[in-house]
Amino acid sequence: MRVFMLSAQEARKLRPSMVSALVFVLGLVAVFALQLGLNMMVTQDAYQLRALQAEKRDLATDVQIIQEEVASLGSPQNLADAAHQLGMVANPSSVLLDIQTNRVFGEPTPADGESLGIASANLVANSALGSTSRFITASLLDAELLAGVSTDSNTVAGVTLQSGLIPASPTR
Amino acid sequence: MGAHAKYSKRLGIFAFMLVAMVIALGFRLVDFQVVRAEEIQQASLDRREVTRTLTALRGNIVDSNGQVLAKTVFRYDINAAPKNVGPVRTARDGVIVERSVMEIALELAPLLGLDLDDLLTRLDGDGEYVNLAKLVDADTYNQIRDLNVPWIFWDRFADRLYPNGAVAGNLLGFVGQDGTPLAGLERQYNTCLAGVDGQETYERSAEGVRIPTSNVTTQPIEDGGTLNLSIDSNLQFFAQQVLANTVTELDAEWASAVVIEVETGRILAAAEAPSVDPNDPAAVPSADRGSRIFQTSFEPGSIMKSVTTGMVLDSGVADEYDTVDAPDRLYLDFNNEYIKDSFDHEDFTLSLAGVLRYSSNTGMTEFGRQIDRDVRGDYLEKFGFGVPTSLRFEGESGGILRPASQWDEMTNLTTLFGQGLAVTPIQMAYAYQALANGGVRLDPILVDSCTSADGTVYYKPNQVSTRVISESAAKVNLEAMEKVVEFGGVGKTAGIPGYRVAGKTGTAEISENGVYLDEYAISFYGVAPAENPKFVVGVTIYRPVGVSNSAMATPPFKAIMQQALKHYRVPPSTTESRNIPSDRNGLVDEND
Numbered sequence: 186m187r188v189f190m191l192s193a194q195e196a197r198k199l200r201p202s203m204v205s206a207l208v209f210v211l212g213l214v215a216v217f218a219l220q221l222g223l224n225m226m227v228t229q230d231a232y233q234l235r236a237l238q239a240e241k242r243d244l245a246t247d248v249q250i251i252q253e254e255v256a257s258l259g260s261p262q263n264l265a266d267a268a269h270q271l272g273m274v275a276n277p278s279s280v281l282l283d284i285q286t287n288r289v290f291g292e293p294t295p296a297d298g299e300s301l302g303i304a305s306a307n308l309v310a311n312s313a314l315g316s317t318s319r320f321i322t323a324s325l326l327d328a329e330l331l332a333g334v335s336t337d338s339n340t341v342a343g344v345t346l347q348s349g350l351i352p353a354s355p356t357r
Numbered sequence: 358m359g360a361h362a363k364y365s366k367r368l369g370i371f372a373f374m375l376v377a378m379v380i381a382l383g384f385r386l387v388d389f390q391v392v393r394a395e396e397i398q399q400a401s402l403d404r405r406e407v408t409r410t411l412t413a414l415r416g417n418i419v420d421s422n423g424q425v426l427a428k429t430v431f432r433y434d435i436n437a438a439p440k441n442v443g444p445v446r447t448a449r450d451g452v453i454v455e456r457s458v459m460e461i462a463l464e465l466a467p468l469l470g471l472d473l474d475d476l477l478t479r480l481d482g483d484g485e486y487v488n489l490a491k492l493v494d495a496d497t498y499n500q501i502r503d504l505n506v507p508w509i510f511w512d513r514f515a516d517r518l519y520p521n522g523a524v525a526g527n528l529l530g531f532v533g534q535d536g537t538p539l540a541g542l543e544r545q546y547n548t549c550l551a552g553v554d555g556q557e558t559y560e561r562s563a564e565g566v567r568i569p570t571s572n573v574t575t576q577p578i579e580d581g582g583t584l585n586l587s588i589d590s591n592l593q594f595f596a597q598q599v600l601a602n603t604v605t606e607l608d609a610e611w612a613s614a615v616v617i618e619v620e621t622g623r624i625l626a627a628a629e630a631p632s633v634d635p636n637d638p639a640a641v642p643s644a645d646r647g648s649r650i651f652q653t654s655f656e657p658g659s660i661m662k663s664v665t666t667g668m669v670l671d672s673g674v675a676d677e678y679d680t681v682d683a684p685d686r687l688y689l690d691f692n693n694e695y696i697k698d699s700f701d702h703e704d705f706t707l708s709l710a711g712v713l714r715y716s717s718n719t720g721m722t723e724f725g726r727q728i729d730r731d732v733r734g735d736y737l738e739k740f741g742f743g744v745p746t747s748l749r750f751e752g753e754s755g756g757i758l759r760p761a762s763q764w765d766e767m768t769n770l771t772t773l774f775g776q777g778l779a780v781t782p783i784q785m786a787y788a789y790q791a792l793a794n795g796g797v798r799l800d801p802i803l804v805d806s807c808t809s810a811d812g813t814v815y816y817k818p819n820q821v822s823t824r825v826i827s828e829s830a831a832k833v834n835l836e837a838m839e840k841v842v843e844f845g846g847v848g849k850t851a852g853i854p855g856y857r858v859a860g861k862t863g864t865a866e867i868s869e870n871g872v873y874l875d876e877y878a879i880s881f882y883g884v885a886p887a888e889n890p891k892f893v894v895g896v897t898i899y900r901p902v903g904v905s906n907s908a909m910a911t912p913p914f915k916a917i918m919q920q921a922l923k924h925y926r927v928p929p930s931t932t933e934s935r936n937i938p939s940d941r942n943g944l945v946d947e948n949d
Contacts, residue, residue: 188364188365188368190361231562231567231568234567235567243499246431246495246498246499247499249430249431249495250494250495250496250499253430253494253495253496253518253520256425256518256520256521257520259520260520260521260522260524261521261524261590261591261594262521262522262524262594265594265598275920278854278919279855279919279922279923279926279929281926281928281929283928290855290928290929290931291854291855291929292854292855294854307598308597308598308601308602308605309522309523309524309594309597309598309601309632310522310523310526310632310634310637310640311521311522311523311524311634311636312522312634312636312637312640313518313519313520313522313634313636314522315494
């Protein structure tokens with residue numbers, strides 16, 4: 186290594202330019218700031234991703250709950266019980282109309298609740314039955330008025346009284 | 358020493374130290390970046406990297422309309438860390454609220470189904486883990502999670518749910534608590550239903566946050582396929598309702614009903630009572646957890662006569678106009694044996710339709726024994742008796758049919774009217790399917806296909822058809838069977854207004870240890886509409902109390918057949934049955 190001694194004038198000439206230094210430093214600051222910004226964005230996204238994944242899991246749980254309720258309400262056991270609550274009985278007699286020839290097939294026969302071998306209320310076990318349909322006496326009576334039919338009073342004896350007009354399927 | 362030399366020396370020392378430091382750092386750098394680079398990187402990765410198993414979901418089982426009969430849901434085990442149990446502070450609307458352990462327990466206990474004392478006892482102690490409840494449903498889990506109690510934690514498990522309960526429960530089978538299939542279609546088609554677990558590896562920060570772009574899925578997850586059944590769950594439910602009612606009314610041991618689509622051989626309903634709810638199989642005795650339709654055989658009795666008349670017509674031994682003498686007792690030429698009818702009567706002259714109408718054992722014997730026993734043995738095999746069906750249902754029985762060459766003299770004759778052999782309800786139903794399908798027996802179909810989520814078909818049954826009797830023989834045979842429903846004492850009650858129905862009653866004595874008891878298996882197997890068969894319905898009721906004829910088997914048959922015809926919009930018949938002899942004198946009935 187060799188060391189040279191310079192005069193003050195020569196040293197001033199060799200002094201780095203203030204502008205260049207400023208540009209260099211500002212450049213460095215900008216690069217670091219950009220990197221910091223990117224890091225912050227990535228980190229923020231990571232937290233957001235985790236939050237969204239948790240939300241997705243919660244929503245999937247909600248979907249499962251609703252699907253289970255729908256499945257329970259749509260199960261034949263619930264429908265049979267609901268129909269029974271409404272005073273409906275199965276009518277095995279079918280009458281078909283051929284709309285092309287206007288021909289009626291079969292003899293219209295009123296439903297007979299006492300028909301042997303035809304049960305209307307549910308007899309098939311289902312321990313997954315969580316949500317079930319319940320009907321409102323007032324709604325049933327209104328519906329009867331609209332339909333012009335009457336319900337056997339025995340069949341509505343156990344109906345739960347609730348408010349509302351349309352027979353509803355309350356869940357939990 | 359001048360000033361110049363002094364500065365030079367200091368600069369030299371400084372430069373030396375600088376170089377030494379750079380060299381030292383360089384060594385360290387090379388050590389970290391080159392020599393120990395792999396080791397350090399691995400140690401770092403080990404601290405960040407997490408591997409977790411991605412549990413594949415078991416596939417759904419659905420009916421022919423896509424109604425879900427079995428699905429996978431998530432359940433939760435709720436646990437606590439007793440050593441951390443204490444009051445919980447939470448901010449609500451900007452206010453810090455402290456809830457005591459007692460307050461939390463009062464909210465928790467009803468959700469967990471525990472009484473308060475029991476819950477407090479479990480929360481007491483300094484352990485790190487105690488289970489509070491197993492397999493709670495998602496709704497309960499949500500409510501517990503919303504309590505925001507830091508010392509409560511949970512584990513999630515995949516569980517099996519059967520939304521329709523016991524509807525087709527005996528066919529579906531069930532799985533154990535660990536997800537192992539234990540019975541029925543769940544077990545038989547496990548290859549289709551079980552998925553393949555995946556594995557995911559990713560890096561996470563010290564706070565447990567996943568580092569973006571670090572995902573490495575080492576094994577992709579593959580969910581199980583969907584098992585598509587031929588069963589129509591609405592019809593299945595209806596049939597189970599009818600049978601449950603019948604079993605209760607008759608105090609019977611069990612009852613079964615099979616509904617088959619004649620042209621396709623698809624099983625639309627295979628109902629039984631008692632039935633099992635796969636959500637809770639332990640609720641019924643083990644004998645009721647399988648499917649008797651496939652697993653139990655019984656002596657069929659007179660429902661076999663329609664099969665025999667089919668053989669008689671096909672083999673050309675007799676036609677619908679030929680008659681035989683049919684006394685109420687037919688004495689045989691060996692061992693002073695005789696065959697008798699179920700009721701005392703004067704000597705009849707019966708055609709094939711008459712034999713079915715009066716369910717005459719003697720008349721059937723006279724017609725049937727004209728066919729060589731080996732030929733009859735071959736017919737029975739072609740009808741599907743003696744071997745399990747192609748479904749190979751779990752534990753399926755093949756019934757009992759000894760080779761014709763091994764029949765003793767009595768068995769040679771009794772097989773003509775359903776004694777000396779045993780059949781399963783599914784075998785008998787498919788024998789009738791052959792009679793209804795122009796003499797062609799189709800392999801039963803219970804599973805239409807197994808498909809993946811993207812529609813790829815993993816499995817489809819390969820159905821084989823077997824010509825058993827000629828089309829003309831099958832047609833005449835159905836016409837003869839119609840007379841059972843038109844004029845038969847019991848058969849009449851199986852009639853469905855508006856439809857032509859063909860069928861046969863059966864009342865078989867049950868034998869135990871070789872002795873016939875005063876107990877019966879009563880049946881009615883039939884076809885409708887007879888002129889263009891759409892459905893076969895076969896009903897068997899085993900050991901009804903105080904019932905000695907098949908009169909109680911026709912109402913469930915009628916109800917189920919009527920429902921099938923209505924459900925599938927089958928128009929009523931527009932033609933009359935053919936006038937063929939069926940009365941006791943071998944003539945056409947005057948009312949025909």
